[in-house]
Amino acid sequence: MTNPTAAMLVIGDEILSGRTRDANMHHLAGQLTEAGIDLTEVRIVSDDAPAIIAAVQALSASYSHVFTSGGIGPTHDDITADCIAAAFDTPIDIRDDARALLQAHYDRSGQELNTARLRMARIPDGATMIDNPVSTAPGFTLGNVHVMAGVPSVFQAMIASVLPTLSGGAPLLSRSLRVVRGEGDIAGPLGEFAARHPNLSVGSYPFQKDGIYGANLVVRGQDAAALDAAMAELGTVFA
Amino acid sequence: MTNPTAAMLVIGDEILSGRTRDANMHHLAGQLTEAGIDLTEVRIVSDDAPAIIAAVQALSASYSHVFTSGGIGPTHDDITADCIAAAFDTPIDIRDDARALLQAHYDRSGQELNTARLRMARIPDGATMIDNPVSTAPGFTLGNVHVMAGVPSVFQAMIASVLPTLSGGAPLLSRSLRVVRGEGDIAGPLGEFAARHPNLSVGSYPFQKDGIYGANLVVRGQDAAALDAAMAELGTVFA
Numbered sequence: 352m353t354n355p356t357a358a359m360l361v362i363g364d365e366i367l368s369g370r371t372r373d374a375n376m377h378h379l380a381g382q383l384t385e386a387g388i389d390l391t392e393v394r395i396v397s398d399d400a401p402a403i404i405a406a407v408q409a410l411s412a413s414y415s416h417v418f419t420s421g422g423i424g425p426t427h428d429d430i431t432a433d434c435i436a437a438a439f440d441t442p443i444d445i446r447d448d449a450r451a452l453l454q455a456h457y458d459r460s461g462q463e464l465n466t467a468r469l470r471m472a473r474i475p476d477g478a479t480m481i482d483n484p485v486s487t488a489p490g491f492t493l494g495n496v497h498v499m500a501g502v503p504s505v506f507q508a509m510i511a512s513v514l515p516t517l518s519g520g521a522p523l524l525s526r527s528l529r530v531v532r533g534e535g536d537i538a539g540p541l542g543e544f545a546a547r548h549p550n551l552s553v554g555s556y557p558f559q560k561d562g563i564y565g566a567n568l569v570v571r572g573q574d575a576a577a578l579d580a581a582m583a584e585l586g587t588v589f590a
Numbered sequence: 591m592t593n594p595t596a597a598m599l600v601i602g603d604e605i606l607s608g609r610t611r612d613a614n615m616h617h618l619a620g621q622l623t624e625a626g627i628d629l630t631e632v633r634i635v636s637d638d639a640p641a642i643i644a645a646v647q648a649l650s651a652s653y654s655h656v657f658t659s660g661g662i663g664p665t666h667d668d669i670t671a672d673c674i675a676a677a678f679d680t681p682i683d684i685r686d687d688a689r690a691l692l693q694a695h696y697d698r699s700g701q702e703l704n705t706a707r708l709r710m711a712r713i714p715d716g717a718t719m720i721d722n723p724v725s726t727a728p729g730f731t732l733g734n735v736h737v738m739a740g741v742p743s744v745f746q747a748m749i750a751s752v753l754p755t756l757s758g759g760a761p762l763l764s765r766s767l768r769v770v771r772g773e774g775d776i777a778g779p780l781g782e783f784a785a786r787h788p789n790l791s792v793g794s795y796p797f798q799k800d801g802i803y804g805a806n807l808v809v810r811g812q813d814a815a816a817l818d819a820a821m822a823e824l825g826t827v828f829a
Contacts, residue, residue, distance in 0.1 A: 364624055364791065364793055364810075365793060365795050365808065366615075366619070367619055367628075367629045367631075367632065368619060368623050368629070368631065368762065368764065368810065369616060369617075369618075369619030369620035369621075369622075370764065370766075370795075370808065371795065372616050373615075375610060376605075376610075376612075377596040377611050377636075379608075380608030381608035382605060382608075383608075384607050384608050386795050388608070390606045390608075390633065390642075391606065391635075392606075392633065392635055392636075392638060392641070393605075393606065393632075393633065393634040394632065394633050394634075395615075395631065395633075396631050397630060397631075398632075402630075402631070408622075415616035421732050424777075424794070424796055425773050425774045425777040425778055426773055426776065426777040426781065426794040426805075427777065427780065427781035427784055427785075427792075428784075428792070428793050428794060447663070454759075457774075462772065462774070463773075465774060465777075465778065466780075467773075467774050467775075467776075467777030467778050468690070468777075470777075471774075485798070486798065486803075490782035502796055502797065502798055504798060504829030505798070523607065525607065525609065534663050534664050534665055534706075535664045535696075535699075535701070535702065535704060535710075536704075536706075537665065537706075538663075538664040538665040538666065538704075538707075538709075539704065539705065539706050541665055541666065542665065542666035542706075544624065545666050545667075546666075549783065552603065553606060553666075553667070554603055554637070554667050555663070555665040555667060556604050556609075556610065557663055557741055558741065559724070559725065559741055559743060559744070564725075566665075569604065569609065571603075571607065576630050
């Protein structure tokens with residue numbers, strides 16, 4: 352009855368340099384929680400082939416699913432598809448059905464399907480394409496690795512394409528209680544509460560704003576009734 | 591002449607569940623870039639001791655520095671300090687100077703230094719404390735691992751305490767050019783530009799907004815004059 356697990360691999364120098372904030376991780380985390388798939392680890396690596404290959408192999412071996420974002424466009428720094436193929440020791444080349452999708456797309460828009468754009472039809476042997484209703488160039492699934500674009504609108508569309516094909520577990524529900532007391536005062540009774548509810552996950556996320564110290568207490572579990580009962584109890588503990 | 595490398599380890603269920611957006615990674619990335627330390631990998635793991643220990647050991651062995659955020663507060667789910675000690679196979683206990691700092695802090699505020707708060711004085715043997723001017727409870731450095739709180743204001747204060755003690759390399763400078771053309775049209779000439787400048791890092795970060803396709807072209811390097819000359823050339827390529 353345990354849920355499938357997942358990892359995310361974000362590929363992109365621009366996040367590691369501090370130039371861009373990642374937006375895809377937060378989106379995927381929320382979607383997976385709803386789907387009953389436990390996001391257990393995220394890694395962010397640069398546009399560096401050995402780093403990407405090593406991360407794909409490690410995560411693919413450890414989790415039910417791996418979701419990648421970034422590096423599948425037409426430019427020279429887009430090396431993700433080749434790295435996935437290398438990670439699985441699988442050949443990669445331009446695939447006819449992917450080329451046909453791109454040809455039709457660029458014919459409609461009156462643009463040329465040049466050498467650079469054709470790179471986006473490179474799909475590892477044995478992969479399944481992931482539909483991209485936003486800008487056509489497909490993602491793909493190889494083994495348990497789902498490879499998606501980094502542009503947030505495209506990433507989100509691809510997640511919407513691929514998630515319904517995966518079987519999830521029970522969605523993880525959460526409830527929270529905001530307590531305006533220092534965590535040091537909360538910790539004792541909260542630890543006892545957590546010990547009384549071994550089937551629930553109990554977290555304390557402190558905040559400190561305008562001189563006010565407090566914490567958001569978050570309780571997570573798969574059984575809504577048990578969760579509600581526990582929250583009622585937590586309310587009396589911190590009344 | 592290569593810069594020191596760094597990894598970040600974010601510890602926190604709340605980010606993996608999609609409840610919270612991480613804010614510390616973006617801050618650290620910008621600070622390290624300014625300091626001439628290359629942030630090369632980020633991992634996010636849950637509040638799970640084996641996962642934290644394995645990540646600390648792997649990152650500590652691979653990079654010059656590791657920065658962690660989260661899990662050093664007083665509540666039952668704060669297990670980072672013990673995990674760092676375990677990762678280095680080092681004893682951990684309440685340390686007198688850390689206890690004295692906390693005692694003085696809580697005496698001033700008229701609060702009790704109870705058992706939960708005393709957990710924040712647990713520091714692995716051989717560690718150096720990191721000053722916390724915001725809320726007193728210290729971070730610490732053990733080996734090449736710098737352990738900091740997850741609350742953003744405290745994380746930022748601790749980064750400001752620890753960064754000046756580290757020796758960096760040449761800051762990585764970046765310039766960008768926004769080009770309102772599809773990446774497929776940009777890719778060919780951009781790849782040739784990148785090949786002409788092997789000492790610069792050249793990235794293309796596509797955007798797609800309100801039906802307009804384009805890319806931010808980002809060029810990075812350590813030599814300001816070379817960078818400016820290259821950007822002038824790039825401007826003529828995409829004029």
